[in-house]
Amino acid sequence: MTSKALPWASAGSVLGWWAVLTGLLWLAGTALDGPAPLGGCAASAAVLVAVGEAGDWVRRRWTARPGSRPPR
Template structure:
């Protein structure tokens, strides 16, 4: 559930940012970019936690 909320908020922010900068993208493209960014963030968080468990941080 929380990933869905992050994804929706990020997609909305990307869409609004595009509108504000006069470089609008379709909502579908913003949603796809948000999926990529959320996945990248989750992978980074997983690696960070894994790194700590191994005792490197």
């Protein structure tokens, strides 16, 4: 993978997770007979993806520190 392809692959991965989470939230809301507007589900999925990506970024930075222990 070239250095120019990496950001596009990363963006595609984030968009993929966002789309999957949006669908799952919408299906769960519909299955539970609750109001499940697609816009609300998309916004909630965006928050979940952002928190997950931030947590992954922190984990990678933490383990890259000198003297840090590898994750269990």
